[in-house]
Amino acid sequence: MKKHYPLIEISGLAVIGCILYIFGRLHFSAAFFGKIAPHPLWTARGPMCDLFFSVWGTIFIALALSAFFSHRRKSGTLAAKITDWSRLLFSEAVDLLKWTDSRTQFRREWAWIGAFMLIGAGIRVYFAFQPMRFDEAHTFLQFVNNGALYLFSYPAPNNHVLHTLFVKLSVTLFGTGPFAIRLPSIAAGVLCIPAVFLLTRLILKSKESGFFAAALTAVLPYFILYSSMARGYTILCLLSICLAIAGLRLAEKPNLPSCFLYSLIISLGMFDVPTFLFPAAGITLWTAACMQINGVRLKDIAAGFVAPCAAFSLAGALFLYTPVIIASDGVSHIISNKFVKAKPWGFFLEKLPEHFAQTGNQMALGLPPVVLILLFIILALGLLHLSRLKNQQGFWLAPIIFVCSFIILLAKRSIPFPRTWIYLPLFALVAMDAGYCLLAAKFKEKGKGVLLALSLAAAFVTAVQDPVTINPATGYFPDAQKVVNYLSTHMKKGDMMVPHGHNSDATTEYYMYRAGLPNVENEHDLKKGATIFYVTKKGFFPENKLGPNPTPSFETEDAEVFAVVYGEDAPGAAAD
Incomplete structure (x- = not known):
């Protein structure tokens, strides 16, 4: 000792x-x-x-x-107590893994789950080489590649800090290419597949369950989209599922080490994206409901679960956010930026239907109406089946999380990005899986093979139809690399590239960084005879700089470049 x-x-x-x-x-x-x-x-x-x-x-x-x-x-001593608590926490984490494996028989199903993971990884890697988007390019340039302090800087919701740290590790090991930048998001997206399987199997308690949910997690274009861009949403999804699994364990065996582990997941989720508050609140309420279903008294739930988890989560979040608060010069950018400030009730309620419509359209990405209707039918059948089985944990999972998220949305009175709700479909998959098991009960083992074949076919169709690359989510300027290829042969030292909005700035600057092109940052530093290259989305040129009918020196299907000699060309003139 x-x-x-x-x-x-x-x-x-x-x-x-x-x-x-x-x-x-x-x-x-x-x-x-x-x-x-x-x-x-x-x-x-x-x-x-x-x-x-x-x-x-x-x-x-x-x-x-x-x-x-x-x-x-x-x-x-304090050191002895910390050592004891560390061992206890590690033991609790190991016990959670053993408990999960014993309840799900995961090791017996590893080949099937591995196959679904392989399909999910393959389609995500395929789309990992799509053109860089604005948010991920900005994350790399502003936070990852700009010094240690900027890793924690939070001037706007663009910096998902935990994800940014993983990206820093990835680019340090594998370089600054799009795949390396997107690798943490891809990895988290692939890990969501077995995590969803485990959660579904734990709730449904059937040896046929979990595969349909895992298959949808692997091949739904909506999940593929956010798994193949360098943002923190797939980490948020993974931690949400892990939190629900930890909640199930807590509902069965409430104790302080389990509460600490549960709170640690919440703290990490908040460190990734502050909007983790939405799933965390819903899952916590659902966990409390599961505890009551298991016979725990309300006062014991409040004192033995809610209070310690709230205290541990708050302490953990404050500890992790210490460097963020320093780098951001306070908490105002985190809790009161323009994206999260409460709006007047009239404006908020007016925008709410449009927000829900945009969210629904994003979640239905790449799905034909027939498939969408079929999934809703399977969901309804699943809820009905869970109700008949009196499986209250499964029946109330998605509704409680959805209602709790909506209540917080009303309390905040600010319209978030539609992608904020990316975690909601994951919990609906549990009920969908119950519906699928009801429909496929006669197929048994053959059903897994059919499901695997359908998943492979769905991944192939998604790759061919490509609803992912053309989706404008998080900023879309697909021809930035073509623009930079042109600039590489025309731009010389002392010249300046000026992006003109429409997500052309960070994406073009990223590819310029990769190409090693010099760029004068300030127009005041230009010398007479230097060339200014205005880069813009097609049809959206800066008229105040170029006049009403400028002629582009280079154009693509989606972008235009206007080359103007500084100090010589009149507005509207073009130089090549």
């Missing part, structure tokens, strides 16, 4: 706390970090760093006092 030294622990915590507190109070942060990682942004972020050093210094001093009184009471 490892020996712990209380006096060293107490003095160490106290010294660290005093150093941090004094460091913050004397305002050394900007100068200190400026020497370690030089960047002009440290001057602006210095006061926030000072505040956090003071806060964490106070926390360490409080821990030192706690360790001192614990030593006086002979109740063990």
